[in-house]
Structure formats: C-alpha cells, structure tokens
Amino acid sequence: MKAATDDARQPRDTADLLLPLWRALVVFRWITWAFACFGVWTRWDGIQRHSGAIVQLALMGVWTVIASIGYSRHWGRRNTRLAFADLIVTVGCMYATLLAQPLVDVRAGASVLTSVWAAGPVLALAISRGRDGGLLGAVVVSLALLSLRGVDHAWDILSNVQLLLVAGLVVGYAATTMRRANVRLREAIAAESATAERLRLSRSIHDGVLQVLAQVQRRGTAIGGEAAELAALAAEQEVALRTLMASRPATGERGRIDLCMLLLPLATPRVDIVVPAEQVPLPTAMATELVAVVKEALSNVDKHAGPDARSWVVIEDLGDEVLLSIRDDGAGTTPDRLDGAGSDGHLGVSQSIRGRLTDLGGSVTVRTAPGEGTEWEMKVTRS
Numbered sequence: 001m002k003a004a005t006d007d008a009r010q011p012r013d014t015a016d017l018l019l020p021l022w023r024a025l026v027v028f029r030w031i032t033w034a035f036a037c038f039g040v041w042t043r044w045d046g047i048q049r050h051s052g053a054i055v056q057l058a059l060m061g062v063w064t065v066i067a068s069i070g071y072s073r074h075w076g077r078r079n080t081r082l083a084f085a086d087l088i089v090t091v092g093c094m095y096a097t098l099l100a101q102p103l104v105d106v107r108a109g110a111s112v113l114t115s116v117w118a119a120g121p122v123l124a125l126a127i128s129r130g131r132d133g134g135l136l137g138a139v140v141v142s143l144a145l146l147s148l149r150g151v152d153h154a155w156d157i158l159s160n161v162q163l164l165l166v167a168g169l170v171v172g173y174a175a176t177t178m179r180r181a182n183v184r185l186r187e188a189i190a191a192e193s194a195t196a197e198r199l200r201l202s203r204s205i206h207d208g209v210l211q212v213l214a215q216v217q218r219r220g221t222a223i224g225g226e227a228a229e230l231a232a233l234a235a236e237q238e239v240a241l242r243t244l245m246a247s248r249p250a251t252g253e254r255g256r257i258d259l260c261m262l263l264l265p266l267a268t269p270r271v272d273i274v275v276p277a278e279q280v281p282l283p284t285a286m287a288t289e290l291v292a293v294v295k296e297a298l299s300n301v302d303k304h305a306g307p308d309a310r311s312w313v314v315i316e317d318l319g320d321e322v323l324l325s326i327r328d329d330g331a332g333t334t335p336d337r338l339d340g341a342g343s344d345g346h347l348g349v350s351q352s353i354r355g356r357l358t359d360l361g362g363s364v365t366v367r368t369a370p371g372e373g374t375e376w377e378m379k380v381t382r383s
Contacts, residue, residue, distance in 0.1 A: 017182040018175060021127050022077050025120070026068045032117040033057075033064045039115050046110070052099030056113055059096060063089050064117075071124070080128045087121035087137055091144045094118055107150040118145070122164055126172035130179075134168025235269040256281040259322065260315055262291045271298060274314040280322060283383055289356050290324060290380065296352040297326045297376055305330020305373065320382055327375040332368045 040053050047053050067086050070076030094114045101110045112118075118141050126134030142161040149157050220231025259282050260275035267273045282290070294313055301311050309330030316323040353376070357364040362380035 017178045017185070018077070018127060021171070021175060021178070022071050025123050025127065026071050028123065029064050029068055029071075029117070029120050032115065032120065033060055036060060036113060036115045036117045039111065040113055043111065047100050048102060048105065049100050052096075052101075053113060056093060056096040056099055060093050060114065060117060063093070067120070067124075077128070080125070080133070083121060083124040083128045083133070083137075086124050087140055090114070090118050090121045091140065094141075094144050094148065097148065103148070106148050107152075112145065112148055119164060119167060122168050123171050126168050127175045129172070130176040131169060131172035134172035135165065136168075138164035138168040232269070255283060257284045257287050259287045259290060262287055263294060263313060263315065266291075266294065266298065266313070270309070271311045271313065274312065276315060276317050278317065280315055280317050282322065282380075286360055286380065286383070289360055290378075293353050293356050293378065294324070294326060301328045301330055301374075304333070309373070318379075322380050322382065324378040324380075325375065326378075327373065329373045332370050332372045332374055334368070334370065 037057055040047065040057060044050070063086075067082070070082045076082045094112055097106060097113045100113060106112065122134060122137035122141055125137035129136070138161075142157075142164055145157055145160060216234040217231045220227040220229075220234065258279040260280050263273050264275065298311055298313075301309055305311075305328050309328050311326065311328040314325040314327075316325070354364055357378055357380070360380050362378060364376065364378045366374065366376050368374040
C-alpha cells in the first residue's frame, strides 16, 4: 500500500519545480555535516571533552539521516512540520556544543561545533514557507548563536548573522517565485489537455451531430408547418453546440476572468458573438457589468428591433482598452427618441447601458437611424 501511494504521488513530484531545491538541501545537509566532522578532527586537541563532541556529531548525523529522508519524500516537503522540527533539533545540537566545550570557553572564542550545518533549517523554512520562513529560521538560529557567544561578542558573529539572513531572503524569494511558476505551469498543462480533448470532441460532434441538425433545419424549413418548428429548435441546438465547442477556460489571472467566455453562451440563431482567438481577461466585476450591458442591449433588440432582426456582438482587444460593439439590422430609431427614453420611464438605455459604462469609467456611443438598425460602441480601459 505504501509503495502504491508513493508511485501515485511521483508524477506530481516530478512536475514540482521546487524539487531541485529540496535535493540541493539534502546534499547541503550531508556536506556541512562532513564539514563539521572535519572541523572537530582539526580542533581535536583543543576540545575539552572528546566524548561530548562525538555524541554531538552522532546526534547531528542521525538527524541528517532523518531530515534527508523526510526532504526526499512528498510528505516531508509538503508539510512544514519537518522544517520546524529541523529548526528545533538544530538549535538543540548547537547547545549540545556545551557537552564538548564549557560555556566559558565558547564565549572566549571556542567554535560552536555545528558550524555551517546550523544553516540547514533556514534553507528548509525558506523553501517551504518563502521569505518569511527563511527570515524566521535565520533569526532563531542567530539568537541561539548569540546566546552561546554572549552579547559582548555580538560583533564577532555579525558576518554569520548576515549570511543567514541573506540566505533566508534569497532562497525564500526564489522558492516563492518557483512556486508561483509551478502553479502557472500546472494551469497551462491542464488548459492544454482540456483544449486537446475539446478539439477531439469537436471533430466528433461536427462529423455527426451538427450535420444531422443542419439537415433537420434545412428539411424542416423546406417542408414548413410543424416541421418548421423542429427546424427552429434544431437551429438553436446547433448554435448551442457550436458555442460549447468554441468554449475555453474562463479564468485567467487571479481576480480576472475571460470576457469572451462569458459572452459566448449568449449566442443564438439570431445573435452572433465574434471574439478574438486569445482570451480577453478583465477584472471580474468589470466583466460581469459588461455582460449585463450586452444582455440589456440584446433585450432591447428583441423588444424594439422587430421579430426578424439579427444582432452581432464583437469584442476587440486593443491592448490597454477593450472595444465592445453591439449591432443589429432592425427597425432602428432616432437619437432623440433614444435619448428621451429615460424621461418616458424606460431606463434600460440611461441606467443599464450608459450608467454602467459611466461607473466603469468607459465611454459609449450609439449610431441609429430609422430602418438602419442600431449600433452601440463601448470602450473600457483595463485596470
């Protein structure tokens, strides 16, 4: 069961961009432990209690094995408890120097036997918790070092403290950046997979269902009568299926949503929605308001443009601005009547359309004439 679980998690770990940092941390742990052992060997004659130094190195070695196993497994990298435990054990090993050297000797200049090995939890917290975790680890290790050396020797350990802080900041920033990149990579992979599946289904639908619906529509229109009603229903379903085939992920950046994806479901046999190939991400509130504007404009077409009027909704991405055009080939009206609709109690134009665009900081123009339909042109600035 355990092996099966590890196998199931391995693909997820393989795609983890932080994995090289964790592997480097394991290597760092072993190299610095070996460096601490070498330091004890070179200073062997100056150590007061040799047995205490051996015990300390043994504790450091055992914990290096435990931490290496944990950081090499998904549970150890995902759960920050191991990194915090690493910090506690490392501080304890630093104080274990007192088993080999009296506190008086340490404050007189004797080395803390953990040496660079003590930087391990700083890096672990930086990788798992980002900048704040790295700084926390650096501060705790620095305070432990200061308590061993004494306040009078604070200046002597300043360079060590600086290195710990810099390591926590740099590695934490790098880990945060890589974690964000990892999220975007996974989203991109998911979107690519969804697009490939959608294309496969689209081909199947196009070769079968859409052709049947198109044939029903043609034959029903030609026969007339009750068959014409079936033709109309077939036309509606054809538009719905084509809209579904053209759909794409609606979410873009955090807090933004694709305006095109919100408007595509509004397509009907009498309403064409024309969108660019790329997404048009807008703040969610802005996109929702623009969809409400389009719905109000299309509602006005149904009410006033005539039963056979067709509409076209076109989205253009101009970079810093988004242009939204709504045009119909209906009966049209005069600009004066359109402007005076509000005073007659019809507030759709003044509030639902122009009011919303004003609240969004955008602009709206309308062109209309009797018998020539109506065209709305709305422009908003991306925020």
